Amino acid sequence: MIAPVTSRPLEPALFARTRGVERHRVAPGGLTVVALQAGDRLQVIDLEGDQPAQLLAFLDDGREALSALGLQGTRGADFIGKQLRPSSREARHVVDGLARRGVDSRHLPDAASLWPAGMPAGFRHAMTACSDVLVIVAAPGGRTAVDGQGRASELRLVIERAHPTALWVPPLPAPLGEVIDEFTLTPGTARDYSVRAGQFIQVLDVAGRQCSDFIAFDRRGLDAGREIDLDPTVTRTLNGSAYPGPGLFSRFYDRHMQPMLEVVRDTVGRHDTFALACTARYYESQGYFGHANCSDNLSRAMAAHGVQGRPGWPAINFFYNTGIDAHQHLTLDEPWSRPGDYVLMKALTDLVCANSSCPDDIDPANGWQPTDIHIRVYSEKERFSIAMSTRQTADADPVLTRESGFHPATSRLTRQFVDYRGFWTPTRFDGYGTLEEYHGCRERVAVMDLSALRKFEVLGPDAEALLDHCLTRDVRKLAIGQVVYSAMCYEHGGMLDDGTLLRLGQDAFRWIGGEDHAGIWLREQAERLGMKVWIKSASDQIHNIAVQGPLSRELLGQMVWSPGTQPALADLGWFRFLTGRLDDHNGPALMVSRTGYTGELGFEVWCHPDDAVQVWERLWQLGQPLGLVPLGLEALDMLRIEAGLVFAGYEFDDQTDPFEAGIGFCVPLKSKAADFIGREALLRRSAQPRQQLVGLVLEGNEVAAHGDCVRMGRAQVGVITSATRSAVLGRNIALCRLDIAYCAPGTALEIGKLDGQQKRIRAHVAASTVAYDPQKSRVRS
Secondary structure, three states, X not given: OOOOOOOOOOOHHHHHHOOOEEEEEEOOOOEEEEEEOOOOEEEEEXXXXXXXXXXXXXXXXXXXXXXXXXXXXXXXXXXXXHHOOOOOHHHHHHXXXXXXXXOOHHHOOOOEEOOOOOOOOOEEEEEEOOXXXXXXXXXXXXXXXXXXXXXXXXXXXXXXXXXXXXXXXXXXXXXXXXXXXXXXXXXXXXXXEEEOOOOXXXXXXXXXXXXXXXXXXXXXXXXXXXXXXXXXXXXXXXHOOOOOOOOOOOEEEEOXXXXXXXXXXXXXXXXOOOOEOOOHHHHHHOOOOOOOOHHHHHHHHHHHHOOOOOOOOEOEEEOOEXXXXXXXXXXXXXXXXXXXXXXXXXXXXXXXXEEEEOOOOOOHHHOXXXXXXXXXXXXXXXXXXXXXXXXXXXXXXXXXXXXXXXXXXXXXXXXXXXXXXXXXXXXXXXXXXXXXXXXXXXXXXXXXXXXXXXXXXXXXXXXXXXXXXXXXXXXXXXXXXXXXXXXXXXXXXXXXXXXXXXXXXXXXXXXXXXXXXXXXXXXXXXXXXXXXXXXXXXXXXXXXXXEEOOOHHHHHOOOEEOOOOOOOHHHOOOOEEEEEEEOOOOOOEEXXXXXXXXXXXXEEEEXXXXXXXXXXXXXXXXXXXXXXEEOOHHHHHXXXXXXXXXXXXXXXXXXXXXXXXXXXXXXXXXXXXXXXXXXXXXXXXXXXXXXXXXXXXXXXXXXXXXXOEEEEOOEEEEEEEEEEEEOOOXXXXXXXXXXXXXXXXXXEEEEEEOOOOOEEEEEEEOXXXXXXXXXXXXXXX
């Protein structure tokens, strides 16, 4: 007999569907409040290690109740009380909530310290409540100087409920602001509601993987007997995108091309193609006659407003995971939304709206299990940051797009920002433009906000051994005050990340790369090897600007002071760094490294976010006489392609090894004696290479693009990874991953456009991937 096969996919993102289990985040240097009932089990987990944890508990009458969790206060554990004294909005919210429970936040008792210092990553303390209590958990920490490494890291709370309901539904997230109206839609229902211009609509997926169709009408049009609703064709055309996202360009329009709604926040990033809401005809075609459907539900909801019903509504279907494949077919799969995910929109005119909770249970559209949708309407007085969200892992809490410490300064110069690795980063600057920014860097000096780079502190007696095992470079040769560029590879030789490693002390390093997962990867390897080392996230406590160009040394020499134990800025060598101060020994702490991503003489300046505006303004003041320009991502892309510098997702990914990515120089297979992750695979790959990164020079003035095929005759032999029009060379150039048989300089090739056959651009292989200054004389000057 053959046993039945059971589907059990790994779905870490849907942890909240696990009956009776909740997870909460305690931010570094912050606190989180949760309510426990008798019998509930609470685990407090130190995710990164060496992070203190403090806890307070109170009964319903406001009395201290640490004993209900088997704890007692620790003398001097007063971080929670200090955090609740500032007058920030968040602190006032917590203070008011505690006051309603009879807790006086001005006179809090000592908290319980849950563990001593130096605990390893993943250490946890578990406790069970013997009565109903309100619990405050804090991750103590404060501001750390840029050259220090003792930063706070987050804690995770896992609650196992003793008496979960039969059908467990995640608790609704706290409101984002002042709520004007809110209601829950159960599956197979729809409801109408009105909003005024300036008010905000939050469409919230309560349990995850649940779709909601949304329609809206101009309210003044309805009053005049005219139906003016969202128009999918106009919206797609004016946005140039099928999926809604936050920002000035993510608007929904009516048929008169007038904006109706603007997306302010989107924690999912993938929604439907603005096709029809589900219809009776769809279910009938599948054999489900009389099945509830969103189009009929929306028609009934809008009937009271005199809107004529439709058998199929062109709706914004939030959380519906549809797409158009390479064959122009409409596809669908389970939604990407997790419990608590939402889209937040601002009404740009008075509207009558309707939302549904989709009843589709015959395909993956709602994860096979339709659940609730919750709607909240917020006051027009609220001010919400524009944001998307990122997650370090599939089951991590979402982190909204952040503004760097330099954002108050850069936002005065431009409105053109893009979400780059979770930070709003300028693409170009008003009054300058990409070409002027480019020439300013090549000829004078330019400054750019690169705070989106990820920073990790690697500390402890085994720090050197861990990094030597996880990076391709020979870390044991790295001196204090030195920087080295390296790749980080998986066992099969594919790249996880590239970045720079700084050695701050004998057992203290800082890894700076582009990938959040790098810190998790390092932590996993340390645990596997049983090493005594801590990997601490520092991306939110260290922000940085690149100061690049022939005059960068002259500019920074006027504002960077360093003590006698450190090099002077004028003497700082290539791939070296110094710790100093802004202007003099009393100024804010800085680190300056002689590194960059432009192929020019350049530096990176690192500081605490609180000091960022002061650093920028001083730099701008001193840089004006030198012709300083701001630099956006578009100009940076031109600069780095000319310099042959690689970019994640373009020149490399987890299927590309460092040799194929053009950075084989950072894999010293012959000279590095120690074993490292991926070494055996890289030995095999280097002995029998299949592809190589080369530079191409194109004929004529037509440009190539990332992903274009490169052909020899009819056969495809390569792919364009990056391309630009080189302003300084006056030629179109590209980086190309090419079959090893065609990599000789001068080899004639063709870049395919359209279908790769109907149109070709002639090109030839260049002598180097570095099109501008291949001897690197400028960056070394």
